[in-house]
Structure formats: C-alpha cells, structure tokens
Amino acid sequence: MATKQVRYEALVKALHADLYRYGYWLCHDKHIAEDLVQETFLRAWRALDSLKDEKAAKSWLITILRRENARRFERKRFEMSEYEEATITDVKATSNEQEIENYWLREKIAQMPEEYREPLVLQVIGGFSGEEIANILSLNKNTVMTRLFRARNQLKEAVDDEPKLRGLHNG
Amino acid sequence: MDDLQFRRSILADPKSRDDATNEAIKNDAAKQKFAHDVSALDDKIAQAMNIPVPDGLYDNLILRQTMASHQQQKRKTRVRLAMAASVAFVMGLTVNFMMFSHTYKNLGDYAIAHVNHEAAHFSNSAQPKVSLASLNEKMAAFKGSFDSTFGTLIFADYCRFDGSKSLHLVFQGKSSPVNVFILPDDEDITFVKDFANDELQGHSLNFNHSNVIVVGDKNEPIEQWQDRVKQNITWSI
Numbered sequence: 001m002a003t004k005q006v007r008y009e010a011l012v013k014a015l016h017a018d019l020y021r022y023g024y025w026l027c028h029d030k031h032i033a034e035d036l037v038q039e040t041f042l043r044a045w046r047a048l049d050s051l052k053d054e055k056a057a058k059s060w061l062i063t064i065l066r067r068e069n070a071r072r073f074e075r076k077r078f079e080m081s082e083y084e085e086a087t088i089t090d091v092k093a094t095s096n097e098q099e100i101e102n103y104w105l106r107e108k109i110a111q112m113p114e115e116y117r118e119p120l121v122l123q124v125i126g127g128f129s130g131e132e133i134a135n136i137l138s139l140n141k142n143t144v145m146t147r148l149f150r151a152r153n154q155l156k157e158a159v160d161d162e163p164k165l166r167g168l169h170n171g
Numbered sequence: 172m173d174d175l176q177f178r179r180s181i182l183a184d185p186k187s188r189d190d191a192t193n194e195a196i197k198n199d200a201a202k203q204k205f206a207h208d209v210s211a212l213d214d215k216i217a218q219a220m221n222i223p224v225p226d227g228l229y230d231n232l233i234l235r236q237t238m239a240s241h242q243q244q245k246r247k248t249r250v251r252l253a254m255a256a257s258v259a260f261v262m263g264l265t266v267n268f269m270m271f272s273h274t275y276k277n278l279g280d281y282a283i284a285h286v287n288h289e290a291a292h293f294s295n296s297a298q299p300k301v302s303l304a305s306l307n308e309k310m311a312a313f314k315g316s317f318d319s320t321f322g323t324l325i326f327a328d329y330c331r332f333d334g335s336k337s338l339h340l341v342f343q344g345k346s347s348p349v350n351v352f353i354l355p356d357d358e359d360i361t362f363v364k365d366f367a368n369d370e371l372q373g374h375s376l377n378f379n380h381s382n383v384i385v386v387g388d389k390n391e392p393i394e395q396w397q398d399r400v401k402q403n404i405t406w407s408i
Contacts, residue, residue: 008236009233012229012232012233012236013229016224016228016229016232017224017228020224020225020228021220021221021222021224024222025220030225034225034228034231037228037232038231038232038235041232041235041236042235042236042239045236045239045240098218101215101219102215102218102219105215105216105218105219106219106220106222109216109219109220120216121220123184124213124216124217124220125217125220125221129187130183130184145179145183145184146179146183148182148183148184149178149179149182149183152182152183152185152209152212152213152216153178153182155212155216156182156208156209156212159212159215
C-alpha cells in the first residue's frame with residue numbers, strides 16, 4: 001500500500017504540470033483542464049498496478065486524459081466543441097513584451113484546428129517523438145509529421161504577419 | 172534534398188535534424204536562417220504553451236486520491252463487517268438447527284431413548300404417589316381424561332418429547348416400569364405403530380389429535396396395557 005502511495009505521489013509530482021497543460025490545450029478552459037487532470041489521476045490511482053513501465057507513464061496518463069476528454073463530449077455533445085475566444089484568459093496580465101507575445105501566440109495556437117494542435121502540444125510539451133505521437137493518437141507517423149509541419153507552418157505564417165497585428169494589440 | 176522537403180523536415184521537428192538536413196544547412200545561408208527562425212519560433216511556442224499550472228493542483232490531486240482511497244477503505248470495512256455478520260448469522264442458524272431440530276426420525280426411536288435416559292429415576296417398587304384427580308388435571312392439557320387408574324401409577328408429569336410437550340406416565344410393571352407417553356400429533360416426527368430394541372418394545376396408538384405410546388420391557392404384555400389405556404381414556408373436544 002505504502003509503495004503504491006509513493007509511486008502515485010511521484011507520478012503526480014513529475015507529470016501533473018505537463019498533463020494540466022496538455023489538458024488545457026485540449027479544452028481551452030482552466031477549470032475543465034483541472035477537472036480532467038483530477039479525473040485522470042484518480043483513474044490512474046485505481047489502475048496503477050497495471051502500469052508496469054514507469055517510462056510509459058506519461059503517454060499512459062495522456063491516453064487516459066484524452067479518453068476523459070472524449071467522455072466529456074459524450075455527455076454534453078457540441079457544447080464545448082466550438083472554440084470561444086472569451087474563454088482564453090490572459091493568465092498574467094503583466095504588460096511586458098514577452099507576455100503580450102505569449103498571449104498573442106496562445107490565441108493563435110487555440111485557433112488552430114484541433115488535429116494540428118494536438119500533435120504539436122504532444123511534441124512541444126510532452127517531448128514525444130513523431131512515432132510516439134502516432135501511437136498516442138492512433139495515426140500513422142507520416143500523417144503526424146505532415147500535421148506537425150502544417151501546424152508550425154501556420155504559426156510561422158501568422159508570426160510573419162505579426163507586426164500588423166502587434167500594432168492592433170498595442171494600440 | 173530539395174527546398175520543400177527541407178522545410179517540411181524542419182517544420183515538422185525542428186529539434187531533431189537528420190544528417191541530410193544538416194548537410195543541406197551547412198552551405199546555404201538562407202536555409203540556416205530558416206532553421207534558425209523556426210527554432211526561435213519553437214521556443215516561443217513552447218513558452219506560450221507553458222501556461223502556468225494552478226497553485227495547489229499537486230496538493231489537490233494528492234488530497235483527492237487520499238479521500239478516494241479512504242472511501243474505498245471504508246467500503247471495504249463495511250463489506251467485511253457485513254460478511255462477518257453473515258457468517259455469525261449462519262452459525263447461529265446452524266447451532267439453532269442442531270440444538271432444536273428433531274434428532275430422532277420416528278416416535279419409536281425417541282420413546283426408547285427417552286425411557287432409557289430416565290430409567291434410573293424410576294424403580295418398579297416405588298410407592299404410588301399420583302391420584303386420579305391430579306392425573307386428569309394434567310391430562311386436561313391434551314383434552315383427555317382417564318375414567319380410572321388401570322395400574323399402579325408411580326409418576327405422571329409433563330416431559331419434553333423431542334421438542335413437543337408430552338405427558339409421561341410411569342406404571343408399575345411386572346419386572347420393570349411401564350412408560351406411557353401422551354403427546355400431540357406432530358407432523359414433524361413419523362408415526363410408527365410397533366417398535367422394539369433388545370430390551371424394550373412399544374406400541375403407538377393414534378387418536379384424533381394425540382398419540383399414546385406404551386413402552387415396556389419384553390416381558391410386559393404391551394398389548395394388554397394398550398387395551399387398558401384404550402378402554403379408560405376419554406377424549407373431549
């Protein structure tokens with residue numbers, strides 16, 4: 001029992017931040033993301049004995065979280081499927097340059113189609129390789145690489161157009 | 172490596188460049204700039220995606236789990252308690268069944284066992300102590316009465332006869348006491364007309380709502396005793 005507790009606490013400590021961020025980029029809502037993470041870890045606790053390889057823990061948890069997120073849509077169909085700009089919150093309203101840029105980029109990331117954003121989040125936050133992402137999302141590797149390319153390409157194009165938009169934001 | 176392929180590879184995964192990509196970058200300033208830009212963009216993306224985690228999320232997660240496993244523990248305790256209660260209940264039933272169920276299969280077996288068990292208490296030469304009046308007082312419980320005493324009555328009292336109330340009469344016999352049981356007709360125990368073992372023999376008579384059993388040793392004319400009972404007993408409604 002005690003060892004299970006220790007394993008669990010170590011797991012939470014190491015991975016809760018990444019998991020929360022991943023959840024946030026799935027649903028764009030701080031509170032829902034928190035609920036998802038709670039639910040995910042609770043399920044993880046119950047099934048902890050089935051996790052044999054600690055190295056697989058991250059993708060295991062992400063799989064649980066994705067399933068939890070999908071269940072959310074089973075319960076309330078379409079309610080959260082539209083992205084609403086209002087739900088993106090400026091987490092720290094310190095008005096330094098970096099934060100403004102982060103805010104702007106966050107909006108862009110949130111506006112990206114789900115199918116591009118998810119692999120990108122997995123790659124950047126999760127640090128997964130193309131192959132691992134393909135496993136988690138049940139896609140083939142080429143599809144994942146194409147989506148990653150398109151995702152970054154979209155963001156790059158947006159950034160290249162940035163000066164105009166920056167004016168709007170600062171003005 | 173053509174330009175499109177290069178761009179695809181860099182944009183898909185800026186962190187891991189394969190040899191072909193590195194080779195392509197080496198002698199191409201434009202490609203170097205592109206790779207650098209994408210790498211910078213990636214840092215920005217990482218920074219933007221790195222949204223702050225709510226304070227206390229870690230503590231909440233541990234708390235939720237502790238509560239959940241506590242609940243589980245409580246549920247387990249309840250289940251264990253319920254199981255213990257069930258076991259105790261079943262044991263109670265079993266003991267009850269063993270103590271109070273009918274041990275003997277038929278009237279005869281029980282009658283013989285009863286007589287053997289109490290044989291030591293009765294001596295054939297004991298003085299008669301029971302009057303007809305007090306005998307009939309006891310018989311009233313079975314809605315019957317005797318017209319006269321048809322022998323020397325040594326003893327008459329209520330006895331437990333395999334769980335049901337019965338009247339146990341002991342008469343002086345030829346060599347050993349003769350026992351007469353009067354008991355209510357009970358469906359739980361099988362009626363047998365004649366029975367015997369090595370020393371004892373017995374006959375049962377079935378009246379409307381009572382059985383009368385006569386048990387004596389082999390020398391005793393049981394038939395005769397039975398006739399005497401039959402003649403002297405009167406049943407009321």
